[in-house]
Amino acid sequence: MNTIAVLALLGTVIALFALSALLKMVRDLQNEVRGMASVAPVPTMQRSVPRFASADGLPTFVLVVREECYNCAERARRLALTPGSAVQGHLVLLAATPGCADWVASTDVTAIIDADLLGTVAVGATPSLVKYAADGTEEWRRAVGSDEDLDTYLGVSVQEPIEVR
Numbered sequence: 001m002n003t004i005a006v007l008a009l010l011g012t013v014i015a016l017f018a019l020s021a022l023l024k025m026v027r028d029l030q031n032e033v034r035g036m037a038s039v040a041p042v043p044t045m046q047r048s049v050p051r052f053a054s055a056d057g058l059p060t061f062v063l064v065v066r067e068e069c070y071n072c073a074e075r076a077r078r079l080a081l082t083p084g085s086a087v088q089g090h091l092v093l094l095a096a097t098p099g100c101a102d103w104v105a106s107t108d109v110t111a112i113i114d115a116d117l118l119g120t121v122a123v124g125a126t127p128s129l130v131k132y133a134a135d136g137t138e139e140w141r142r143a144v145g146s147d148e149d150l151d152t153y154l155g156v157s158v159q160e161p162i163e164v165r
Helices: 002-035 070-081 098-104 116-119 147-154
Strands: 060-064 089-096 112-114 128-132 138-143
Touching: 060 070, 060 116, 060 147, 070 089, 070 098, 070 147, 089 098, 098 112, 098 138, 112 138
Parallel strands: 060 089, 089 112
Antiparallel strands: 060 128, 128 138
């Protein structure tokens, strides 16, 4: 019985040493991550698309969509319902297929159906919103997962919910 108690105590001590070593490894990794955060971000290539430049000095917000994407259709309809006066900039829908233009027909949103231009913009996921400065230089790009995301990225504060058709 004494032998079992001694072995259990020895096992506990060994487990404590192992746990201490693991904790030290975690702390070292945390310090490395903190050090990486203080390093300046790697500059990314700025894309410039002259077609999205504007003479009035306002930015252009481009919603990139695909016709087969249900979320793309929902975000495009939300964009179409967004009052043009509520956005400080121009609204554009960019797609490769003509069916997408129907989502924003007869609204303040300009539909551009151009597969080559879509390749130039080169988003990784749809729907995505890309903001271009007045000179056509890309400022940022965001995947748009919900209507609330779209409103936030456009800087629209909605007093009442907008109904999607």
